[in-house]
Amino acid sequence: METVSEHVDLRSDTVTLPDSEMREAMANAPVGDDVFGEDPTVNRLEEEAAALLGKEASLYLPSGTMANLAAVLAHTRRGDAVLVDPESHIFYYEAGGTSLFGGNQLWPVDELHAGRGVEMLQKAIRPPNIHFAPPALLCLENTHNRRGGTVLSPEEQDALYAAAREYGLLLHLDGARIFNAAVAQGLAAALYTRSCDSVMFSLSKGLGAPAGSILAGSSSFIQEAKRYRKALGGGMRQIGILAAAGLVALERRHELEEDHRRAQELARGLIQLPGLIIDPYPPPTNMVMLHTLESGLYAADAVEGFSELGIKTLPFGEHTIRLVVHRNISDEGVEKTLQAAASVFERQR
Numbered sequence: 118m119e120t121v122s123e124h125v126d127l128r129s130d131t132v133t134l135p136d137s138e139m140r141e142a143m144a145n146a147p148v149g150d151d152v153f154g155e156d157p158t159v160n161r162l163e164e165e166a167a168a169l170l171g172k173e174a175s176l177y178l179p180s181g182t183m184a185n186l187a188a189v190l191a192h193t194r195r196g197d198a199v200l201v202d203p204e205s206h207i208f209y210y211e212a213g214g215t216s217l218f219g220g221n222q223l224w225p226v227d228e229l230h231a232g233r234g235v236e237m238l239q240k241a242i243r244p245p246n247i248h249f250a251p252p253a254l255l256c257l258e259n260t261h262n263r264r265g266g267t268v269l270s271p272e273e274q275d276a277l278y279a280a281a282r283e284y285g286l287l288l289h290l291d292g293a294r295i296f297n298a299a300v301a302q303g304l305a306a307a308l309y310t311r312s313c314d315s316v317m318f319s320l321s322k323g324l325g326a327p328a329g330s331i332l333a334g335s336s337s338f339i340q341e342a343k344r345y346r347k348a349l350g351g352g353m354r355q356i357g358i359l360a361a362a363g364l365v366a367l368e369r370r371h372e373l374e375e376d377h378r379r380a381q382e383l384a385r386g387l388i389q390l391p392g393l394i395i396d397p398y399p400p401p402t403n404m405v406m407l408h409t410l411e412s413g414l415y416a417a418d419a420v421e422g423f424s425e426l427g428i429k430t431l432p433f434g435e436h437t438i439r440l441v442v443h444r445n446i447s448d449e450g451v452e453k454t455l456q457a458a459a460s461v462f463e464r465q466r
């Protein structure tokens with residue numbers, strides 16, 4: 118029953134496949150109409166997820182994009198400014214949804230996730246003035262996708278949140294991979310969510326469920342978000358079939374540690390090849406950002422070279438490739454990738 122790809126697919130951790138245990142849980146899930154709040158499996162998932170994140174309530178949504186969007190809609194009014202990192206998923210990859218549906222102005226803050234984040238944030242928050250869109254919400258991302266799976270510690274997040282709160286901003290955490298952060302630092306996930314008003318995480322990435330994301334926060338916030346989920350077309354019916362996979366995925370969260378170990382192994386092997394740079398090094402979580410400039414290969418050519426050898430990777434810039442390790446990548450897959458890399462990059466010399 119399990120579909121096993123002959124390729125080693127390192128493009129993303131979204132490509133993870135449900136295994137037979139997960140499929141069995143899905144087949145056996147008790148279900149009901151979730152728009153009426155009557156799906157017992159969804160209700161259980163929402164309760165467990167809220168407890169894990171130390172929040173009053175949570176909501177199951179079809180995707181992380183919809184969860185982020187529902188959060189921004191629930192936290193803001195039309196015309197409000199939403200402060201984000203310019204490399205964040207919300208700014209970069211969500212089709213401008215908050216502008217399209219919320220009438221918000223996304224306001225990019227450079228270096229938000231770097232050492233000078235608090236200072237940069239304070240500079241970006243503009244005082245009340247009829248010329249300015251009033252800043253209402255700060256969004257952080259942890260782990261950070263376009264910054265190579267980097268982790269903000271609970272203390273770093275707290276400092277940014279405290280600075281934002283001084284100006285009356287609300288706080289949303291795009292924690293699509295928050296369990297990767299928690300596992301990497303050996304801390305409880307709730308520490309990363311203690312100072313935010315809402316948090317989203319993906320069940321469909323490294324955790325391995327076929328679909329779904331969770332949005333968590335106060336009960337009144339979740340009530341609002343539920344209305345927006347309905348308006349966005351995200352109210353689904355006997356969806357316990359999918360939520361059951363989410364419950365299995367949540368139980369497996371500690372296994373993300375294996376992905377991190379394999380990402381480090383992959384990185385250790387790759388930097389031994391001439392002209393290859395990995396940054397950040399060592400990879401903080403499950404992503405390996407490979408820079409090919411000094412090897413003389415463009416990312417697109419390297420991706421094609423890998424592809425010919427059965428390794429799928431994603432170009433992430435002119436000279437950057439992203440390789441994401443996940444639960445369907447074995448030690449053998451890492452070994453196969455390193456052999457392919459030797460051939461792709463040595464062919465070049």
Ligand SMILES: *Cc1c(COP(=O)(O)O)cnc(C)c1O
Nearest residue numbers: 180181182183206258262291293
């Ligand atoms: C994938 C991702 C999302 C969106 O999740 P989808 O389920 O793909 O819509 C949001 N934020 C981050 C950081 C992500 O990596």
